[in-house]
Amino acid sequence: MYNIWTIARRELKHYFISPIAYAVAFMILLIVGVIFYTNLLASMIYQQFAPGVDIVVGPIVTLILFTTPAITMRTLADEQRSGTMELILTAPVRDWELVTGKWLGAFLFYFIIILITWFYPIILNQLVSPGIDQGLMIANYLGLLLMIASLTAIGVAVSSIFSNQIAAFFATAGILLFLWMIGFPSQAMGASTAAEILKYLDLSEHFFSTFYEGVIELKNIVYYVSITSLALFLGSISIQSRRWR
Amino acid sequence: MIRVSELTKNYGTRVAIDHISFDAKKGEVVGFLGPNGAGKTTTMRILTGYMPPTSGKVEIGGFDVVEQSLEVRKIVGYLPETVPLYPDMTVSEYLHYMGSLHRVSQLSQRVTEVLKMVSLEERATGYVSNLSKGMRQRLGLAQALLHRPQVLILDEPTIGLDPAQIIEVRNLIRELASSCTILLSTHILSEAQQVCNRVLIINKGHIVAEDTPERLHARLTGAGRVVIRVLGNIEQAVAPVGSIPGVTNVAVKAPDTLEFETTPGKEVRPLVTRALVEAGINLLEMKASTLSLEEIFLELTRDEPIAPVVGQLEGSESTQEG
Numbered sequence: 001m002y003n004i005w006t007i008a009r010r011e012l013k014h015y016f017i018s019p020i021a022y023a024v025a026f027m028i029l030l031i032v033g034v035i036f037y038t039n040l041l042a043s044m045i046y047q048q049f050a051p052g053v054d055i056v057v058g059p060i061v062t063l064i065l066f067t068t069p070a071i072t073m074r075t076l077a078d079e080q081r082s083g084t085m086e087l088i089l090t091a092p093v094r095d096w097e098l099v100t101g102k103w104l105g106a107f108l109f110y111f112i113i114i115l116i117t118w119f120y121p122i123i124l125n126q127l128v129s130p131g132i133d134q135g136l137m138i139a140n141y142l143g144l145l146l147m148i149a150s151l152t153a154i155g156v157a158v159s160s161i162f163s164n165q166i167a168a169f170f171a172t173a174g175i176l177l178f179l180w181m182i183g184f185p186s187q188a189m190g191a192s193t194a195a196e197i198l199k200y201l202d203l204s205e206h207f208f209s210t211f212y213e214g215v216i217e218l219k220n221i222v223y224y225v226s227i228t229s230l231a232l233f234l235g236s237i238s239i240q241s242r243r244w245r
Numbered sequence: 246m247i248r249v250s251e252l253t254k255n256y257g258t259r260v261a262i263d264h265i266s267f268d269a270k271k272g273e274v275v276g277f278l279g280p281n282g283a284g285k286t287t288t289m290r291i292l293t294g295y296m297p298p299t300s301g302k303v304e305i306g307g308f309d310v311v312e313q314s315l316e317v318r319k320i321v322g323y324l325p326e327t328v329p330l331y332p333d334m335t336v337s338e339y340l341h342y343m344g345s346l347h348r349v350s351q352l353s354q355r356v357t358e359v360l361k362m363v364s365l366e367e368r369a370t371g372y373v374s375n376l377s378k379g380m381r382q383r384l385g386l387a388q389a390l391l392h393r394p395q396v397l398i399l400d401e402p403t404i405g406l407d408p409a410q411i412i413e414v415r416n417l418i419r420e421l422a423s424s425c426t427i428l429l430s431t432h433i434l435s436e437a438q439q440v441c442n443r444v445l446i447i448n449k450g451h452i453v454a455e456d457t458p459e460r461l462h463a464r465l466t467g468a469g470r471v472v473i474r475v476l477g478n479i480e481q482a483v484a485p486v487g488s489i490p491g492v493t494n495v496a497v498k499a500p501d502t503l504e505f506e507t508t509p510g511k512e513v514r515p516l517v518t519r520a521l522v523e524a525g526i527n528l529l530e531m532k533a534s535t536l537s538l539e540e541i542f543l544e545l546t547r548d549e550p551i552a553p554v555v556g557q558l559e560g561s562e563s564t565q566e567g
Contacts, residue, residue, distance in 0.1 A: 006345045017333055083329035087388070090293040090325075091346040092318040243296050 003093050004101040011075065011105020020074075024067045025113050028060065035059045036120050040127070050128050053137040054212060056120040057144055061207065064110065064148055065180060069172035071109065072155025073165045075102040076239070080163035089243065096236040099156060103232055106152040114144060136214040143211025146224035150203065151176060153228040157235035160242075179203045203227070246271045246396055246426040247292065252301035254287050261287045263450040264301070269443075271395075274422045276441030276458075277430035278542065284450040285430040286326050289398050292428070293323045305396055319347070322394030322425075326401055328385035332374035336365060336384060339373055340391060347392035359387045362417060378405040386414065390421070397421060399429040403436060415440050434542055446542065471514065472504045476527035479503050485520040489513055501529075 015021035039055040076099070079085040088098055118141075125131045155172045162168040183202025186195035199205055206220045247269040254261045262284040269275045277285050291298045292305065294314040302309065308316040331339055340356045349355050360366040363383040368376065376384060382405050389397060402418070403411045418427060418440050431437055437444050438458040446454040446461075454461060475482050479501050486503060487495045491511040498504045507513050514531060521528050 002348070003346060006342065010342050014333060082331075083325065083327050084331060085329075086290075086295055086325045087323075087329045087343070088346070090295050090318055090321070090323045091343065092315050092348070093346055094315065 003097040004104060007093075007098060007101025008104035008108060011102055012108050015071075015105070015109040020070055021109060024070055025116075028063045028067065028113055029116065031063060032056060032059050032117055032120065040124075051124060052132055053121050053124070053140050056117060056124075057140040057212070060114070060117060061144060061147060061204075064144075064151060065176055066173070068148075068151040068155050068176060069169045072106050072152055072159055072172060073168040074159070075106060075156050076160040076235070077162045077165050077168040080242075081165075085242075089239075095239040096232065099160065099232050099235040099239060102159075103153050103156045103228075103235075106156060107149055110148045110152065111145070114141070114148070133214065139211045139214045139216050142216060143207050143220070146211075146221060147203070147207050150224045150227035150231065153231035153235070154179070157231040157238065160235045160238040176203070246273075246306060247275075247428065248302075248304040249288075249292070250302050252288065252291065252303060253299045254284075254291060254296075255299045260450055262447075265447070265450070265452050267445055267452060267455060269426050269428060271426055272422055272424075273443060274418065274427045274429070274441045276437035276444045277428060277447060278432065278434065278437050278444055279430075279447035280432065283447045285447060286400055288447070289323075289400050289428070289430060293321055293398055294318050295323075319392070320395040322389035322392065322397045324385045324389040324397075324399045324402055328381050330373045330376075330381060330384060332372070335370055335372055336360070336376070337369040339384070340387060343388050344391050349392050355391060355393075359390050362390065363387045364413065379407060379410050382406055383410070383414070386417075393424075395425050397425050397427045397429075399427065401431055402429055403431070403433065411436075470504060470506050471517070471531065471533050472498070472502060473517065473521075473528060474502050474530040475521065476529055477501070481524065482521060482526050485524040485526075486517055489516045489520055492517070 036056060039051050043049055043051045076085075079088065089095075121132060121137050154175060155168075158172040158175060159165075159168040162171065179201065180203050183199040183205045186198040186202075189195035189198075200223075206223045210217055210220045247267075249268065250266045251264050252262060252266065253264050265284075265288065267275075277288070279285050287296075290296045292303055292310060294310050294317050297311050304310070305317045306320050308320075310317045331342075334342065337356060337360075340359065341352060344352045344356060356369075357366065360369055363386050365380060365383055365387065368380065373381070373384065382402070386399070386402060389399065399418075403414050406414060415436065418429065421427060422440075422442075429441070441458060444454075444456065444458050444461055445452050473482070473486070479497055479499070482503055483495055483497065486492060486505060491508045491513045493506045493508065495503065495505040514533075518528060518531070
């Protein structure tokens, strides 16, 4: 555990001195801010709806889908390219500790950004009477964090395969988008087992129809935790196999 | 401390190291000598647990590198060939990071200590990216020493250093030898001669020679070599010189130069002088030359098998041309 924390801390620190993380943070905060402002303005003008936490979390989820590859692409790929992998793999660090540490670093980086965006629900709570639905907000944020955990885990796992960051970026983006809409065909397939399986595998399905609506169900938590664990496991296997190549 | 038996590593169909065996006792400094691509780095990577062998067994401090990799990695300090550093960290941060991965106790104190050992204490707060090649090399060495390893594996530790630093690092290695076993690779032969108790010459995945630098030297040179230069044609000198007992391998090197070897412990030079004078040949120059470790190295790592070389040195009592 200690090694995981050492690696995660170093990763987190690295994010805050690298421009890419700032660019990602800037992009998320700017776009979420603009959307938040627009929604607020629209609801004030038309007086049709009271804005909820979804106007913040909705865009964040989409942005995270696209920024995760940029955040995770260098995690392990860069260690391989620069040769520092040799140093870490000859230190008394287990492969899974390395992968988990890298993932935790990326996760904590997002966690901090998400913490910053908490400002919006707080503002919203002040503006809307009688305040926003707190349960909905908790469900949304919980789902968001679970989603981030699995997306970053996939990103780190993909990064372990490559020594080229750009390759890691596009491979991660491809895999994430694929998993994001794998449930799409199920809509046209009618009620069949295959459709159910596709729907179950879908990354977005477990968020938008549940947490996003304020429903916290164990099976969805299990889904994200499983995806995260599976990705980290595969990442460790990939590091291990690197030794054998 | 280190025991390697029948170690083999294949990269696909290419055999990088082929059934090599050696061991190193505690406190020994073993030099790994060989041309590029001989398998030095591969061997070191297997010893540090970075990659597994195709077959064979390696034990370090009683631990198997494959089965008990983590235990091995705890007691081994490793300086890879291309010193891998994190350019975005400061020197001190880097050592703290590596130190905490190795669970070094009283880390800050140890970092200061190690920086002093490699004389980098002034750069502790500077960024790694601003260090010169030599400094990086020394920082890599500091990293290898950080956790007080029992075994130090150094892949070309003095590469990129200036002469003064090379001497410093060699002294440091000699100092460290009292507390740990050191395996270092180098292609600088004088270095192996200076710091190592034992030298392994490796070529194309095979150990072609293994001995102390001195003995290796003695074994291959057999004895001294003498070069003489005379006035006039050298051919007339071949017979008188060749007939002196103790002179072997007489060879004409140039129209006026002759080279021969002498049996150990026998001073033949006065006899040679007399023989030449008696034959009416004017001697211009006589000098003793020894086969340097460089030459031995070249001899051993040539593509041809080494056996004939040794045979020629040891076996021929009769002169070749005399």
